[in-house]
Amino acid sequence: MGTMEVNTSDGTDDLVETLSTAEKKVLLALDEHDGRASPDELMETTGLEQVKVMNASSWLQSKGLAAMEEDLESSYQVTEEGQRFLEEDLPEVQVLKLVMDGTNRFSELREQRDDLDIAIGWLMRKHWCTIDKSEGDKSLVPTEKGEKAVGEEQPEIVVLRQIANGETPDDPDMAETLVQRNALTENEEITRTVILSGEGRAVVEQGLEIREEIAQLSPEHIQSGAWKDAAFRKYDVKSFAPVLHPGKRHPLSxxxxxxxxxxxxxxxxxxxxxxxxxxxxxxxxxxxxxxxxxxxxxxxxxxxxxxxxxxxxxxxxxxxxxxxxxxxxxxxxxxxxxxxxxxxxxxxxxxxxxxxxxxxxxxxxxxxxxxxxxxxxxxxxxxxxxxxxxxxxxxxxxxxxxxxxxxxxxxxxxxxxxxxxxxxxxxxxxxxxxxxxxxxxxxxxxxxxxxxxxxxxxxxxxxxxxxxxxxxxxxxxxxxxxxxxxxxxxxxxxxxxxxxxxxxxxx
The missing domain is CATH 3.30.930.10 (Bira Bifunctional Protein; Domain 2)
Known part of the structure; x- marks a missing residue:
């Protein structure tokens, strides 16, 4: 029994005719990079500027020939405050040690610590101390949890040391806490990857011809007569177009x-x-x-x-x-x-x-x-x-x-x-x-x-x-x-x- 071949290239041919030179170059570059490449890699392979690579990638995505993948990566840097924590320990730990040594009244502690209020806040939050108001001057009383914490290395110090050594912190939540304490600064970087789709791969396999095309007719083309032998890029009236939101008055107005x-x-x-x-x-x-x-x-x-x-x-x-x-x-x-x-x-x-x-x-x-x-x-x-x-x-x-x-x-x-x-x-x-x-x-x-x-x-x-x-x-x-x-x-x-x-x- 014979087989019947179905020609599905007509739709692809129409699509190829709407591709710009930059889009064709990006498709071929993606194929060279096994279907995945960063914008920098595409710039190097195609010789195009970054803005042209990104524009071409966006249009390819709208036509279903490629996809854009974005990953958000965070990096941290130890601040001057964080460096002080590494050298002197956390303020709450330092105050806790003073309390354990017998200096527990607020008036005495305030003479030695300018950051006493901050330290007390963290001591209360971590349940390391309670406040005794029985006498005229308030005093700190260490809890069992606080007594145990004095001899332990705190997770904040562990994370600070990892970041100072260029390592990825084991505890991202603690890193965020240290950002709030001004011990770290956080830098976010978006990594983009362009991925060739199945339809995009089919277009590449069918063959792409790179040729100079006129996308917009200019007076120079007409005056020189270059338009007579030039190839004109076809317009795709079905392609994606962004929605424009012009300024307008409030509906009630x-x-x-x-x-x-x-x-x-x-x-x-x-x-x-x-x-x-x-x-x-x-x-x-x-x-x-x-x-x-x-x-x-x-x-x-x-x-x-x-x-x-x-x-x-x-x-x-x-x-x-x-x-x-x-x-x-x-x-x-x-x-x-x-x-x-x-x-x-x-x-x-x-x-x-x-x-x-x-x-x-x-x-x-x-x-x-x-x-x-x-x-x-x-x-x-x-x-x-x-x-x-x-x-x-x-x-x-x-x-x-x-x-x-x-x-x-x-x-x-x-x-x-x-x-x-x-x-x-x-x-x-x-x-x-x-x-x-x-x-x-x-x-x-x-x-x-x-x-x-x-x-x-x-x-x-x-x-x-x-x-x-x-x-x-x-x-x-x-x-x-x-x-x-x-x-x-x-x-x-x-x-x-x-x-x-x-x-x-x-x-």
Whole structure:
């Protein structure tokens, strides 16, 4: 029965055509050295510079024709401190001998030893002595283990002598301890070996032709006409290429810019504000009662310096009347005694709504379409979806014909521009908006709340001289980021995870 021959050289031929001259020389040199050689040996055999040998070896490894093996070798050198140990013995041994001879009080030992504290530390660690505090002056008492150690050569001295004689230490762990004691210095050297693979050997056995090739066409080649008779190196489009990690902005910063761009495209103007505000602007103007749980110390960061900030007296009286009786708004208010001192207390802002309400107070005439992106602060328990410091997206629309349907359309369009299609709006309650709704998106098979919205109540707008409807919303930026970047834990946004930062998509 005849045999059938299978030609497997086509793939090898294609691979050979992609090899550079340096790669071919390294392959042939490895074959001469029985398949294993150091970079120095390859340099000597090929006549190439070290950088070319290493580059060629790396490319051969990526093509499966060779492998790079690295061995880390440590060597030690005795320091001046180590030499003193060899000549005088270890400090703990010297102190132990003094103790055995009757000089055991700390005061006496300190007169003879500048390194007493170091010696005592090692005596305690090795359980060679105990400290007697029964009398006024502390003293050292040798243990049975310590008495035995006095007449023995210590393993530290054995290792130091071996290294001083150019020998390899029998106890590497003790050598590391001596490095920590500054008795030795450690030098680490990486030894590299290039190994010819089975496929690489097959390529060599098939035969390699060393010829001059043009890898990159230059103006000189064209001007001289050398390109006409030259051999051009083929490009291997399947070969390994390193992943490049160019500099780029933090994923959260990129998302902030994207949100900013969306609102600007929708005709909004950006506003900013301060981190520190009186309770008056952060809560009272928004018709949040002074006994609301959000004002508790466990929920809000109160400042001690300054503890209070000034407020316009006339506006303060108007807001006080709204809280107590409803003022001129037609509301009955919250029916409690408003505390003006509480209104002056200073907090780290709990939401960026304070920015928009200040803007309305300064610009009571419509129309207005503004937004704000900034950090807010709350005493939240840190978990996978909550942080005590986070970003909030705030916005308002103030115009005569503003209505709830417009608010629904606006928020739906905003999230659509961000890439969210699965959105739902649910009725909600907030002290300063009516009607109110929450915005939720589908996230990992469950609905995640991303923010609240509504129309400012008359108790909020009328004391500021505003009669037209004001649409308002506050949205959590980090939760949007979790959905867009596919994160399960909000804390990952602030970790120094370089791999995630490099691989995060450019939104």
């Amino acid at each position: 990129r998302l902030i810019e994207r949100v900013r761009r969306i609102f600007v495209e929708m005709g909004f103007q950006e506003i900013t504000g301060g981190y520190v505000e009186p309770c008056f602007w952060d809560m009272d103007v928004l018709f949040i009662p002074q006994d609301h749980p959000a004002r508790d110390m466990q929920d809000t960061f109160y400042c001690s310096r300054p503890a209070e900030l000034p407020i316009d007296d006339e506006l303060l009286e108007n807001i006080k009347a709204v809280h107590e009786t409803g003022g001129d708004t037609g509301s009955t208010g919250w029916r409690y005694d408003f505390d003006s001192e509480q209104a002056r207390r200073v907090v780290l802002r709990t939401h960026t709504t304070v920015n928009t309400i200040r803007y309305l107070a300064e610009h009571p005439e419509p129309p207005a379409k503004v937004f704000s992106i900034g950090r807010v602060f709350r005493r939240e328990t840190i978990d996978s979806t909550h942080l005590p410091e986070f970003y909030q997206i705030e916005g308002i629309v103030h115009e005569e014909q503003a209505n709830f349907r417009q608010l629904i359309g606006l928020l739906t369009e905003f999230y659509r521009k961000l890439g969210f299609d699965n959105i739902r709006l649910r009725p909600a309650y907030y002290p300063y908006t009516e009607p109110s709704m929450d915005v939720e998106v589908r996230w990992h098979d469950r609905w995640m709340e991303l923010g609240g919205s509504g129309i400012f109540r008359p108790e909020v707008t009328e004391p500021l001289g505003i009669r037209e409807p004001v649409l308002a919303w506050g949205l959590g930026l980090e939760r949007i980021a979790m959905e867009l970047y596919g994160l399960h834990d909000i804390r990952q946004l602030y970790l120094s995870d370089i791999e995630w930062l490099r691989s995060a998509p450019m939104l």
